[in-house]
Amino acid sequence: MLIKSMETILTCPGRNYLIVKITTEDGVTGYGDATLNGRELSVKEALDSHLSKYLVGMDAERITDIWELVYRGTYWRGGPVLMTALAGIDMALWDIKGKRYGAPLYQLLGGRCRDRLRAYFHVHGHTKEDLADRIRQRMEDGCTCFRYSFDTKDSRQEGLYFNQPHQDISLGRRIEVTEGNIGKPEVWDTEEYGHDLIRVTSYLRDTFGGSIGLIHDSHERFTPIQAAAAAKQLERFGLFFLEDPVEPVNVQGLELIRGHSVTPIAMGELYNSMKDCLIPIERNLIDYLRLDISHYGGITPSMKTAAVAENHGVKIAFHGPSDISPLAHAALAHVDFAIPNFGIQEWVDHNEELDQVFHTNVRYENGFITIRDTPGLGVEVDEDAAREYTYKPKFLPTLRDREGAVHNW
Numbered sequence: 001m002l003i004k005s006m007e008t009i010l011t012c013p014g015r016n017y018l019i020v021k022i023t024t025e026d027g028v029t030g031y032g033d034a035t036l037n038g039r040e041l042s043v044k045e046a047l048d049s050h051l052s053k054y055l056v057g058m059d060a061e062r063i064t065d066i067w068e069l070v071y072r073g074t075y076w077r078g079g080p081v082l083m084t085a086l087a088g089i090d091m092a093l094w095d096i097k098g099k100r101y102g103a104p105l106y107q108l109l110g111g112r113c114r115d116r117l118r119a120y121f122h123v124h125g126h127t128k129e130d131l132a133d134r135i136r137q138r139m140e141d142g143c144t145c146f147r148y149s150f151d152t153k154d155s156r157q158e159g160l161y162f163n164q165p166h167q168d169i170s171l172g173r174r175i176e177v178t179e180g181n182i183g184k185p186e187v188w189d190t191e192e193y194g195h196d197l198i199r200v201t202s203y204l205r206d207t208f209g210g211s212i213g214l215i216h217d218s219h220e221r222f223t224p225i226q227a228a229a230a231a232k233q234l235e236r237f238g239l240f241f242l243e244d245p246v247e248p249v250n251v252q253g254l255e256l257i258r259g260h261s262v263t264p265i266a267m268g269e270l271y272n273s274m275k276d277c278l279i280p281i282e283r284n285l286i287d288y289l290r291l292d293i294s295h296y297g298g299i300t301p302s303m304k305t306a307a308v309a310e311n312h313g314v315k316i317a318f319h320g321p322s323d324i325s326p327l328a329h330a331a332l333a334h335v336d337f338a339i340p341n342f343g344i345q346e347w348v349d350h351n352e353e354l355d356q357v358f359h360t361n362v363r364y365e366n367g368f369i370t371i372r373d374t375p376g377l378g379v380e381v382d383e384d385a386a387r388e389y390t391y392k393p394k395f396l397p398t399l400r401d402r403e404g405a406v407h408n409w
């Protein structure tokens, strides 16, 4: 099954997504996700001008061999741009293999370890009461676990709200960073946020008791000692996990947190290779590994890393925000089904435009994700629809503290 061509399709059905399309000489087509939020064109260029040249003429069945060739064989390796490009290729090749053998991907990865996947959604509130209302609304569709975020005082005064404004569409007043407002940062105060976090979490536990899972993403905003203090204070509220309390490479920071609390810790959306996460896994510094299948080189390295994590009692909770496409959500769901150490899956709602472009067989219903038995990833791409939703430049938001210095967001 020799590779005849590799193309990219950039589309914006609500958000920008980069699709990799590989076609074999005998007419089988595979699709993969190569979306890197706010850097879509860099990945596209890497694929179109460089990596595609290596692929044409290679045997599409030799996925690991192609992965190695693109990763180390071409010398420059690692980093989010190249690993996202490689992920798109890897997913498209697995899609082809599934179609070639008429099997859903999870079958090729060892078969089902479970019947369905527990999912969690993002919920944002302006106040703690508003947050509780939004959780109640979401509970109506069967969801049992929530990644909660809230406004801070400053963000309210500014007429903005904090916590990834670009992605919280539930509020209906999403602030998109476009070329015109790129330099307008939000104001941030970690002390205020730390206090609010405890106050809001305590309120949610009082309101809902132990009936729901609570996840909070600190998005690396704490210093190690602030993170340790927060994890210690949060202990009594029994979080499902606290995500990214410190920067991903800060092993000593993670050790400090571990030394002070048993709040479960999750990390991983910024890792690009096994070398980034081996130490946290082996030293049991994290409980959930949040790899982003689209930024980690795809299915092939994710399966290997999941096996290492399994040996250390670390569960997999793939990063699954709205800035990766349904192709990536399908890829990670197939892996989730096939691994013994699945933890939980971050999930998002689909809008109509998204469903027009991506016809997916991986579905959310009543708190769980299920998958239908269709060959490959199980996502058909409507290329005409994709081409109609043309790329719209968008940028990641920025954050500054009260003194005007740049801060992690």
Ligand code: CS2
Pocket (backbone or CB within 6 Å): 037, 164, 167, 217, 219, 269, 319, 320, 321, 322, 323, 346
């Ligand atoms: C977040 C992401 O879902 C999460 O855990 O950390 O939404 C993250 O902010 C975005 O993927 C950045 O593009």
Ligand code: MG
Pocket (backbone or CB within 6 Å): 217, 219, 243, 244, 269
């Ligand atoms: Mg996160």
